[in-house]
Amino acid sequence: MDQASGLRDMVTSDTFLKRRTSMVSSRNNPIPRVLAVTSGKGGVGKTNMVGNIAVALKRSGKRVVILDADMGLANIDIIFNMRPDYNISHVISGEKNLKQVIVTTKHGVQIVPGGSGFTHLTNLTEGEKLNLLSEFEVLGELADIVLIDTGAGISSNVLYFNSAADECIVIATREPTSITDSYALMKVLSKNYGTKHFKLVVNMVKSEKDAKAVYSTLSGALERFLGNVVLEYFGSIPMDTMLPKAVINHSTVLDFAPDAPSGKAMEKLARKIADSPGRSDSNGNIKFFMQRILDTADKSDDYNQG
Ligand SMILES: Nc1ncnc2c1ncn2[C@@H]1O[C@H](COP(=O)(O)OP(=O)(O)OP(=O)(O)O)[C@@H](O)[C@H]1O
Numbered sequence: 001m002d003q004a005s006g007l008r009d010m011v012t013s014d015t016f017l018k019r020r021t022s023m024v025s026s027r028n029n030p031i032p033r034v035l036a037v038t039s040g041k042g043g044v045g046k047t048n049m050v051g052n053i054a055v056a057l058k059r060s061g062k063r064v065v066i067l068d069a070d071m072g073l074a075n076i077d078i079i080f081n082m083r084p085d086y087n088i089s090h091v092i093s094g095e096k097n098l099k100q101v102i103v104t105t106k107h108g109v110q111i112v113p114g115g116s117g118f119t120h121l122t123n124l125t126e127g128e129k130l131n132l133l134s135e136f137e138v139l140g141e142l143a144d145i146v147l148i149d150t151g152a153g154i155s156s157n158v159l160y161f162n163s164a165a166d167e168c169i170v171i172a173t174r175e176p177t178s179i180t181d182s183y184a185l186m187k188v189l190s191k192n193y194g195t196k197h198f199k200l201v202v203n204m205v206k207s208e209k210d211a212k213a214v215y216s217t218l219s220g221a222l223e224r225f226l227g228n229v230v231l232e233y234f235g236s237i238p239m240d241t242m243l244p245k246a247v248i249n250h251s252t253v254l255d256f257a258p259d260a261p262s263g264k265a266m267e268k269l270a271r272k273i274a275d276s277p278g279r280s281d282s283n284g285n286i287k288f289f290m291q292r293i294l295d296t297a298d299k300s301d302d303y304n305q306g
């Protein structure tokens, strides 16, 4: 039996199904929406968008969990001025459970720190996968919306998180490198992972017209070369001097300068997320989200080994 089929058997076992059924019946809406925020090029504003949107969604009454899956240096805890002691690698190893690792901001946004924990998804033992999967079931009880800061580029972990999420928000700027890297990311996600729907947010713009120009370049290229991929224009965030100032002060711009235009734009994006129904073909609960990631990692590993 291969690892993936072993896990599939495990999640369809009686005990698991009973636990899942009781979870589903215990709340009206037990399945959180999972949104990945991603980009082809780094430094385009993912972490700030995730942090500020999380705060705005929380203020509107949603329970929000941020999953920091960015293995780079720009961690979400910086803009919340937090220094988590533990991260997901402690959950994977079984040293801690998820609730011991999660940190909560003053706004009530919960963060699952990634650290380097998600870097070795292809090499996890069966026991480590079990730890991750059973703890992710807990996450389903804590969140209405899970926002993932995926990190940039087309490295395997970025692709796994994007392809397993219910919705994929791509951030781009007007820079030609950002536009070509966004296209490359959507191309590989659609061709190799079957992701066919993306939402585009254009950051650091001078006007809505600039943002729409980026959208039309990208959607035109996708239509011409990939055909069946849908790119939805989701909105824009203006270039705003207050945003870097907020980061320097280890703060979200919504806290640092409540009237700043970038914060207003991100509040609008949060409202749009809250008001949209989410995907009707959502792939099930958060545990299955992690299951899909592990399955994809297994398959990629098989593929890489020939
Ligand atoms: N709307 C904006 N106006 C002005 N500056 C911005 C804006 N958005 C982001 N920035 C600047 O870009 C920097 C990088 O933003 P952020 O860390 O959110 O990007 P990222 O995509 O998460 O980067 P990485 O790929 O390195 O994780 C911010 O610290 C800020 O200085």
Ligand SMILES: [Mg+2]
Residues within 6 Å of the ligand: 046, 047, 048, 070, 074, 075, 149, 151
């Ligand atoms: Mg970042």
